[in-house]
Amino acid sequence: MKERMLRKIRETIVNMVYRANVSHVASALSIADILYVLYFKVANISLENINSKNRDIVILSKAHASAALYSVLYHKGFLSKDYIDGYSVDNGKLPCHIDKDKSNFFEVSGGSLGHGPSLGAGFALAKKMDNNSGRVFVIVGDGECNEGSLWEAIMFVSTHKLNNYTLIVDYNKLQGFGTTDKIICQNNLAERIKSFGFKVYEIDGNNIEETEKTLKLKSKTPIAIIAHSVKGKGVSFMENKLEWHYKSPNEEQLNIALRELKEKY
Ligand SMILES: Cc1ncc(C[n+]2csc(CCOP(=O)(O)OP(=O)(O)O)c2C)c(N)n1
Numbered sequence: 001m002k003e004r005m006l007r008k009i010r011e012t013i014v015n016m017v018y019r020a021n022v023s024h025v026a027s028a029l030s031i032a033d034i035l036y037v038l039y040f041k042v043a044n045i046s047l048e049n050i051n052s053k054n055r056d057i058v059i060l061s062k063a064h065a066s067a068a069l070y071s072v073l074y075h076k077g078f079l080s081k082d083y084i085d086g087y088s089v090d091n092g093k094l095p096c097h098i099d100k101d102k103s104n105f106f107e108v109s110g111g112s113l114g115h116g117p118s119l120g121a122g123f124a125l126a127k128k129m130d131n132n133s134g135r136v137f138v139i140v141g142d143g144e145c146n147e148g149s150l151w152e153a154i155m156f157v158s159t160h161k162l163n164n165y166t167l168i169v170d171y172n173k174l175q176g177f178g179t180t181d182k183i184i185c186q187n188n189l190a191e192r193i194k195s196f197g198f199k200v201y202e203i204d205g206n207n208i209e210e211t212e213k214t215l216k217l218k219s220k221t222p223i224a225i226i227a228h229s230v231k232g233k234g235v236s237f238m239e240n241k242l243e244w245h246y247k248s249p250n251e252e253q254l255n256i257a258l259r260e261l262k263e264k265y
Helices: 004-020 025-042 063-075 081-085 116-129 148-159 189-194 208-215 251-264
Strands: 057-060 136-141 165-171 199-204 223-228
Touching (some): 025 165, 025 208, 057 063, 057 116, 063 081, 116 136, 116 148, 199 208, 208 223
Parallel strands (some): 165 223, 199 223
16 A cells, blocks of 8 residues: 655655755655654654653654654644745755754754764653653664764663663665765674664664564663665665765756656655
């Protein structure tokens, strides 16, 4: 069955990036499915409970892919259209990288890679201390795993046995200037994270059913999900193409992308 929302989310992403003439469209398309599953099927976050301490927390640490988060929050009804129209334009409501003060639905600010995992660890520890049941989901890129601060967070989460913490690695094998294996190889990521006492799953991060099933699992230990994904997923000429980390589509490319999305989703 086609999940129409996946098309809408992607259409909004490519339109936003085109209008603002900014980078990171492929990074956003890579995590559109994960964010959709989190906000529409798994995470306990709603208009009603947004100010409650007991709700879940979702942190997009690879915040350069903010267009995906903004699009999902818009389609979920958490952000109004004027936010989307004001993405990365003068006096607009949404900056390219996430600014937590712009909406209650942004958990943390982001842009400098490697900070989300530790911020998430703080939320997870606080939830444990408060005896509250909420879970914390942190999404990082595979290139972001090069950051030492990510490993500090993993050690902290493991020491404090924060089993309400789930790290999701968007493993699309590309980063800004090359393939992840050539820059700092992350091939044995699952074994390394496992060695810190995490329960680790490897999934297809663009498969909705598998992603939903895995994100709903609970464990006595912290969880990490290595989500194998395709950078640029859904637009053939962007898929697995390094240059689409930085390029923005022109009008012709936008129209081809929108046509393709209509066919696929
Ligand atoms: C600390 C830090 N160093 C460098 C950058 C610049 N930068 C932005 S995106 C990016 C590549 C990230 O790659 P990855 O985490 O694999 O994400 P994806 O490929 O999904 O975009 C880099 C190096 C940054 N934002 N923060």
